[in-house]
Structures are given as C-alpha cells and as structure tokens.
Amino acid sequence: MSATFLGMPGNFPKNSQKAVQDSQLRYNLRKATHTIRGKRASVVGELPDWAELRAAGKAIKDHTLRNLDRYLVQLERAVQDAGGTVHWARDAAEANRIVTALVKATGEREVVKVKSMATQEIELNQALAAEGITAYETDLAELIVQLGDDFPSHILVPAIHRNRSEIREIFLEKMPKTPEGLTDDPPALAEAARLHLRERFLRSKVAISGANFMVAETGTLVVLESEGNGRMCLTLPETLISVVGIEKLLPAWRDLEVFLQLLPRSSTGERMNPYTSMWTGAVEGQDFHLVLLDNGRTGVLADEVGRQALRCIRCSACLNVCPVYERAGGHAYGSVYPGPIGAILTPQLRGMGSELDASLPYASSLCGACYDVCPVAIDIPEVLVDLRAKAPHAAAEKAGMKVAGWILDDHRRLAAAQRIAAKVRGLVPKKRLPGPMSAWTDTRDVPEIPEESFRDWWERNERA
Amino acid sequence: MRVALFITCVNDTLFPGTGKAVVSLLRRLGCEVDFPAAQTCCGQMHVNTGYRAEGVRLARHFTEVFAGYDAVVAPSGSCAAMVREQYPKLARPGSKGAAAIAEVAPRVHELSEFLIDVLKVEDVGAYFPHRVTYHPTCHSLRGLRLGDRPARLLRNVRGLELVPLPGAEECCGFGGTFAVKNPAVSAAMGADKTRNIMDTGAEVLCAADNSCLMHIGGTLSRQKTGVRTMHLAEILASTEESQ
Numbered sequence: 001m002s003a004t005f006l007g008m009p010g011n012f013p014k015n016s017q018k019a020v021q022d023s024q025l026r027y028n029l030r031k032a033t034h035t036i037r038g039k040r041a042s043v044v045g046e047l048p049d050w051a052e053l054r055a056a057g058k059a060i061k062d063h064t065l066r067n068l069d070r071y072l073v074q075l076e077r078a079v080q081d082a083g084g085t086v087h088w089a090r091d092a093a094e095a096n097r098i099v100t101a102l103v104k105a106t107g108e109r110e111v112v113k114v115k116s117m118a119t120q121e122i123e124l125n126q127a128l129a130a131e132g133i134t135a136y137e138t139d140l141a142e143l144i145v146q147l148g149d150d151f152p153s154h155i156l157v158p159a160i161h162r163n164r165s166e167i168r169e170i171f172l173e174k175m176p177k178t179p180e181g182l183t184d185d186p187p188a189l190a191e192a193a194r195l196h197l198r199e200r201f202l203r204s205k206v207a208i209s210g211a212n213f214m215v216a217e218t219g220t221l222v223v224l225e226s227e228g229n230g231r232m233c234l235t236l237p238e239t240l241i242s243v244v245g246i247e248k249l250l251p252a253w254r255d256l257e258v259f260l261q262l263l264p265r266s267s268t269g270e271r272m273n274p275y276t277s278m279w280t281g282a283v284e285g286q287d288f289h290l291v292l293l294d295n296g297r298t299g300v301l302a303d304e305v306g307r308q309a310l311r312c313i314r315c316s317a318c319l320n321v322c323p324v325y326e327r328a329g330g331h332a333y334g335s336v337y338p339g340p341i342g343a344i345l346t347p348q349l350r351g352m353g354s355e356l357d358a359s360l361p362y363a364s365s366l367c368g369a370c371y372d373v374c375p376v377a378i379d380i381p382e383v384l385v386d387l388r389a390k391a392p393h394a395a396a397e398k399a400g401m402k403v404a405g406w407i408l409d410d411h412r413r414l415a416a417a418q419r420i421a422a423k424v425r426g427l428v429p430k431k432r433l434p435g436p437m438s439a440w441t442d443t444r445d446v447p448e449i450p451e452e453s454f455r456d457w458w459e460r461n462e463r464a
Numbered sequence: 465m466r467v468a469l470f471i472t473c474v475n476d477t478l479f480p481g482t483g484k485a486v487v488s489l490l491r492r493l494g495c496e497v498d499f500p501a502a503q504t505c506c507g508q509m510h511v512n513t514g515y516r517a518e519g520v521r522l523a524r525h526f527t528e529v530f531a532g533y534d535a536v537v538a539p540s541g542s543c544a545a546m547v548r549e550q551y552p553k554l555a556r557p558g559s560k561g562a563a564a565i566a567e568v569a570p571r572v573h574e575l576s577e578f579l580i581d582v583l584k585v586e587d588v589g590a591y592f593p594h595r596v597t598y599h600p601t602c603h604s605l606r607g608l609r610l611g612d613r614p615a616r617l618l619r620n621v622r623g624l625e626l627v628p629l630p631g632a633e634e635c636c637g638f639g640g641t642f643a644v645k646n647p648a649v650s651a652a653m654g655a656d657k658t659r660n661i662m663d664t665g666a667e668v669l670c671a672a673d674n675s676c677l678m679h680i681g682g683t684l685s686r687q688k689t690g691v692r693t694m695h696l697a698e699i700l701a702s703t704e705e706s707q
C-alpha cells in the first residue's frame with residue numbers, strides 16, 4: 001500500500017531540487033505535459049464559443065457555491081428519494097470511519113476502486129488497510145502507482161512520472177499472473193493490466209468511487225473516464241460507496257451541458273471522454289451510499305479570494321501548462337493536488353502550519369499560464385499572492401523586506417541608497433553574492449551596478 | 465504631448481540606460497517628458513512576496529505621485545501590469561484609495577502600448593543592424609496582453625532581423641523573489657530559455673522587462689554565450705548616428 005502524503009517532510013524548494021536533477025523524470029514530464037497541452041489547445045481551438053463556455057462554467061459554479069447549503073439539502077433528498085443513503089463527513093477521519101463501517105457491514109475484505117481524488121485526499125486506502133480491508137485501484141495509472149508503492153504525481157495521470165519500461169518492471173515484479181515475456185509496448189502493458197483487473201471486477205462485491213459531478217435537482221452522480229474500469233466498478237458490485245467533496249455539486253441536469261464540454265477538452269484533450277456513467281440513487285439489487293465530504297471546504301468557502309479554488313473541476317490543464325510543475329514534478333508538492341491548483345488548494349485545506357504547506361504558495365513564478373488555461377477561470381496567481389500575505393515569513397526575510405520598504409517609501413532615501421551602491425560598485429562580486437542572495441549567483445551573473453542612477457542623471461541633465 | 469515617465473526602481477537603480485533610451489525616443493517622437501522625482505517603486509515585489517502592507521503603502525505613494533498626468537509611460541510590462549491589474553485588487557471597493565487607483569491606473573501604459581495605441585506610430589525611425597530575438601515576458605503577454613505590438617515595432621527597425629524564439633511564451637523562471645526562493649526550478653527554466661535563445665542564432669535578446677532580462681542575461685553571461693540582452697526601448701532609441 002502506498003505510503004502516506006500527510007505530514008510529508010521537507011518543503012517545495014528542497015523537494016523540487018531533487019526532481020530537477022533527475023533527468024529521466026524531467027524528460028518524462030516534459031514529454032507528457034507537452035503532448036497533452038498540444039492536444040488540449042487544438043480541441044479547445046475548435047470551439048468558437050470556448051470563452052462563453054468558460055464564463056458559463058465559472059458562473060454556474062459560483063452560483064452553486066453561494067447557495068451550497070440549499071443545493072446540498074436538495075441533493076440529499078433526491079438521493080434518498082431514489083433509494084440511496086447519504087452520510088455527512090466533517091473531515092477525513094469521519095469519512096474514513098463511515099466508509100470502513102459500511103464495508104465491514106458487508107462482510108467483505110476487498111474493495112475495487114474507481115480513481116478518485118477525494119479518497120486519495122482522505123487517504124482512505126490506508127484507513128481501510130488498517131482495518132484489514134484491501135482496496136484495489138482499477139484505473140491503469142492508479143494501479144501502477146499502487147503496485148509501485150508510490151505517490152500519485154498528477155491529477156489525471158497519476159503515474160506521469162513513470163515511463164513504459166519502468167511500468168513493465170513494476171508489473172513483472174508486483175502484479176500477479178503477469179504474462180511471461182511482457183514487452184514495454186503500451187498495448188501489451190494495457191492488456192496485462194486488463195487481464196489482471198477483469199478478475200478483480202468479477203470477484204468484487206463492494207466498490208468505492210468518487211464523482212466528477214453531482215446534480216442537486218435529480219440526485220444523479222456522474223463519472224467521466226477513459227478506460228471503462230469505472231463503468232465496471234459502478235455496475236458490477238452489490239454495494240457502491242461514493243465519497244464526494246461537497247463542492248462537486250451542480251444545480252440542474254442542464255448544467256452538465258457546459259461541463260461535459262469543458263472537462264474532457266481541458267483534461268485529456270478529447271472532444272468527449274469514452275465513458276460517461278451516471279447513476280441516481282440505488283439501482284435494483286445494489287446498495288448505494290453517498291458520503292459528502294467537507295474536510296476543510298467550508299473554511300475555504302469562507303475566504304473571499306480563496307474560495308474560487310472550489311470551482312476546480314480537477315481537469316489538470318493547469319498542471320500541464322505549468323513550467324514549475326514541469327520541472328519539479330508532482331511529488332514535490334507533497335499532496336494529492338499537485339501543480340498550480342495544488343499550490344492554492346492544499347494550503348487552504350490543510351492550513352500553512354507545516355514547512356511544506358507554507359512553501360506551496362511560493363511554488364510559482366506567477367507567470368499566469370494556469371489562469372489562462374483554466375476552464376472555470378480560477379485566478380490562481382491572485383489566490384497565490386493572497387495566500388503569501390497569510391503565510392508565515394522568516395524573520396530575516398521580514399527584516400529585509402521592511403528595510404527595502406522603508407528605503408522605497410521616500411525617493412530621497414532611495415537616491416541615497418543608490419549613491420551608496422554606486423560607491424561600492426567595484427566591491428560587488430559578479431559571481432558570488434553572500435547570504436541568501438547566493439541562490440542568485442549559483443547559476444547567474446550579477447548585473448553591473450551603474451556609476452549613476454537614472455534619477456541622478458536626470459537631475460544633472462534636466463534640472464541643472 | 466506631456467508624458468510622465470515611470471522609470472521603475474529596478475531600471476532607475478540598475479539599468480539607467482533604459483530610462484535614458486525612453487527619454488530620447490519619446491523626445492524624438494515629439495513628446496515632452498517629465499520625470500516626477502518623488503517616484504520610487506510600484507510595490508510589486510512586496511505584494512507578490514506576501515508583504516501587502518508595505519505594498520499598499522507604495523501603491524498609495526504611486527497614485528499620489530502620478531495623479532493628474534494625462535499619460536504615464538513605463539518601460540516595464542510587469543510594473544505596468546502591477547498598476548493596471550493588481551492595484552484595483554488592493555483597495556477596498558468604494559474607498560478613497562480605490563477612487564485614486566481608478567483615476568491613475570488606466571493612464572499607465574507600457575512603452576509599446578503607448579507608442580502604438582496612444583501615439584499611433586509603428587515606425588519610430590530606429591536603426592539597429594543586428595539579428596534580434598524577442599522574449600515576450602509573462603506579464604506583458606498574459607497580464608497586459610501586449611500581443612504583437614513589440615514585434616510590430618521591431619519589424620519597422622531598419623537593419624534589424626527579427627528571428628522567432630521557440631517556446632517564446634514560456635516563463636523564463638525569474639518571477640521576482642521566485643528566483644531566490646526556488647532557485648533550482650528557476651535555474652532549470654532559465655537554462656531551457658537560454659537554450660532556445662541560442663538555437664535562434666540571435667546576437668541580441670530583447671524584452672520589455674529588465675528584471676526578466678537580468679535573470680536571462682545573467683544566465684547567458686554565466687554560460688559565456690556571447691548573446692547580449694537589450695531592453696526594447698534601447699533598440700527603438702538606436703539610430704544611424706548612435707550606432
């Protein structure tokens with residue numbers, strides 16, 4: 001079972017330094033993100049009304065979030081009316097308790113899972129394992145991560161950091177009944193996984209899923225996927241338990257029209273995903289439970305700037321365009337939500353008490369590519385800057401910024417500082433600055449300090 | 465036209481040549497220029513690093529210094545974007561500060577915007593016989609949406625050969641304090657950027673922001689590539705006589 005993300009040590013700069021030095025990883029990431037980024041751009045370019053769709057997606061989500069309490073109650077009633085059971089979970093521990101009890105009540109010791117960020121977030125697999133229940137991931141990439149005893153590193157492609165020869169090794173070593181002579185040809189790898197998974201599907205009596213959307217009006221849950229494993233999990237087992245974040249709500253059925261266009265194009269770069277499964281309450285012969293997960297979301301909702309992060313539909317487009325993610329890799333973020341969205345969501349959900357979480361709002365150059373690409377127009381740079389204002393600052397940095405602020409408060413002080421700099425210009429080393437500024441000179445030269453500032457030049461020439 | 469120059473603290477302190485180029489360029493185009501001496505800094509570094517109180521103070525100072533000018537011109541895409549895009553988010557809606565920002569912000573122009581949108585010139589009569597490639601910088605590209613304005617200006621420079629930069633729209637990795645807070649990632653981004661620059665065979669890398677150029681130029685210099693960096697204003701100010 002994969003180790004746990006919570007309480008991961010380190011901080012983003014340190015974690016990413018390791019990734020930057022791993023040339024294989026950098027190659028894998030670059031190749032994967034650039035391929036999918038290109039596909040996204042071309043299918044998005046096909047839609048003349050993309051800007052309107054994006055605005056509609058944003059508006060629907062904002063409206064829902066503003067009236068979340070009302071719609072959640074409506075959803076609960078609709079699910080119950082359709083024969084499902086609704087549970088409310090304040091945090092990860094409560095959600096895990098509820099799910100564990102539900103599985104135990106069935107008497108089963110094994111469950112199959114549809115890829116779900118919410119269950120990753122609460123580390124459900126670990127909680128189940130602690131109670132002697134084994135959870136099997138059925139999404140190909142999740143399976144690779146699980147077998148490799150690894151962390152996911154991407155929202156959509158959790159094994160993006162692995163290449164096919166690494167995947168072949170993992171299968172040979174960890175997957176029961178792997179065909180002999182398995183090559184690293186992608187179809188061969190997929191076929192091996194399919195054989196392995198089919199057996200699981202047919203045997204399993206309990207399945208656990210998340211959902212991409214929940215429709216308040218009808219109580220319908222929606223899962224979009226590409227491999228068909230989701231459909232198997234959702235339909236074959238006798239008990240289905242769905243753990244879904246409370247923000248995944250849409251008011252009405254017709255809202256899906258917008259999101260079923262926005263999501264596949266943004267995430268996989270496809271016009272439509274191969275499998276869209278929808279279910280309302282319990283179908284015949286099946287027991288259905290919906291666990292509505294808060295786990296910090298209400299707190300995020302209360303933040304005027306940060307709440308826009310709850311619009312996120314987890315498409316991962318922001319990861320694929322992020323130059324920082326591309327070099328640092330997903331693990332550096334120490335959370336199931338990596339990349340730009342992770343940098344704003346994780347510190348909001350978990351707080352900034354740990355060194356790692358406090359470093360996340362700084363894991364961005366604020367280049368703005370994530371905002372441009374986001375299908376629900378989350379202004380990620382804006383939220384990053386806002387979180388930085390709330391993050392703890394080191395004493396030395398605080399002192400430095402205070403001094404800089406004091407000098408810049410008055411042009412006479414600035415001019416004096418510039419003249420001092422000009423006097424000592426010969427002493428400033430080009431190749432090696434002292435203290436924290438050495439981070440600059442490790443790879444970059446320092447510009448020459450001029451003999452005279454612009455303002456002094458202006459004063460000398462214009463006011464004389 | 466009377467124009468107030470906002471030279472920006474980085475240019476003022478480290479790259480005075482850019483400010484001088486703006487002065488000579490705008491005078492050549494018939495503008496009367498003024499440098500309000502009380503100006504200091506737009507506050508971008510403070511706000512973006514999480515020191516909002518200091519940033520807000522600098523923003524207030526900026527709006528006081530530049531109140532009452534018809535046009536303010538800044539040779540920096542990121543500082544112009546700071547004033548236009550981020551200032552409005554700093555003040556409480558309906559407050560006096562918000563009103564002052566609403567007064568000043570729309571009059572602040574990045575240099576290429578001012579030349580093309582306000583002065584309506586694309587040929588500034590420059591001469592610069594070199595092979596040049598242009599890096600658009602993130603805040604110019606996605607903050608101000610400068611589009612091809614700088615390229616239009618550069619294409620009209622006599623003698624200049626403009627070569628396209630592969631991966632031009634990707635961040636160079638400067639990002640203000642990001643460069644020292646996340647040095648490994650910043651350096652990796654810088655290295656990819658300089659590799660793309662080298663691939664163009666250009667002698668000069670041009671941009672509308674000296675802070676990005678300081679990072680890229682520092683990397684180019686450390687790698688001993690021989691490629692020079694120049695601010696857009698400096699190329700546009702060049703003439704046959706100045707060569």
Ligand code: SF4
Nearest residue numbers: 312313315316318374
């Ligand atoms: S923040 Fe936007 S782009 Fe990123 S995963 Fe969420 S919806 Fe997609």
